[in-house]
Amino acid sequence: MKIVHIIPTFNEKENIGKMIEALEALEKEKKWDADILIVDDHSPDGTAEEVKKYQGRFSNVHLLLKKKEGLGRALIMGYEYAIEKLHADVVIPNDADFQWDPQDMPKLISKIQEGYDVVVASRHVSGGKVIGWNWFRKLNHEISNTFLAWWVAGVHEVVDHAGNFKAIRVKGILDKVALSKMKNSGFSFQLHVLYELSKTGARFTEVPSIFKERKFGKSKIGFNRYYLRDVLEYIRSSISIRIERSNNFFKYVIVGGTGFIIQLLLESLLITFMHFEESNAVALGAEAAIISNFILNNVWTFSHKRMQGFKMIYKFMQFNIVSVGSIIIQKIVIQLGTNYISHSLLFVLVLNILTILILIIPYSYFVYNRFIWKTHKRN
């Protein structure tokens, strides 16, 4: 099993040599087949020159030099290089500054050997913790890790989404992730790659780890010129994951809205210009909306599970039954409301809107996902 350690560096001259020594010692002790890949953004402090000294001593130290584009970009390029050029079976990214203890590495690897695909060093499982964060770092972490990653993005495979230290199996897992399409410049990469990995059907686990204070060098997190860009990117990334993850709920709502407009337009056309009876016009309008909803949901909302051929006819019949179900639900609620509460026009209007929002939209969405466009195992 070929392990590739990926260490992104920016101004880590004081740390990088110690980190290489620590990883080499571990490799010798554990008899691992490992390479060390340093991804440096031409650090002005001369980190790369320091790495080159170690390349003379150890043949498995690799240096990828690139321009300053942020941590996310460095990791994307590092992952790609590790897979394509170094033929990694497992990649293990870590920071250069010893905040994550490289001595925890065997715990990560043994979980991979047990069959897990993504093993995350975690500060938020029993035995893990953070030492020495100030209120600003704590607040930053709470907002990004709990509010944005957990609640907004809905990534629940792990509880610590923000750290760099993790072990990822390449075959069938990381090699299925379209790294070249990932656009994260900053630390939003950590959340985004977990999400992309979750889509491959990977098995996740977390092992406790203690995140210590930096002894040498300076942190890159804080109010610098990249901070706002990285925070905005994190928010954008969380929202885009939510939109994708919630199985395209927004597309579904837009399709439903389009159907509603088609229904109203057709009804009024048929009544005004073709003198149809109201009940017939309503029925035709409803069916037109059902057809348009079915087609648009199939080619757009659920395009990743698009059905074709004969199956479509059968599913379209099911879809009709579900849609009639919505009409019946709505009729029952309005009937009950007018019988027992009020006949006023305003009341009926409000009740109609509430029924659509509270009952019809969730009901249809649930049935579409569970029965019409059945959820398959993600792959």
Ligand SMILES: Nc1nc2c(ncn2[C@@H]2O[C@H](COP(=O)(O)OP(=O)(O)OP(=O)(O)O)[C@@H](O)[C@H]2O)c(=O)[nH]1
């Ligand atoms: N190549 C590259 N590496 C980076 C960049 N920003 C940070 N790093 C490296 O990524 C790792 C994590 O960065 P840190 O500044 O330690 O971030 P952190 O650990 O979340 O923050 P602290 O707890 O304050 O240290 C370190 O090894 C950095 O040198 C970057 O823009 N490019």
Ligand SMILES: [Mg+2]
């Ligand atoms: Mg650090």
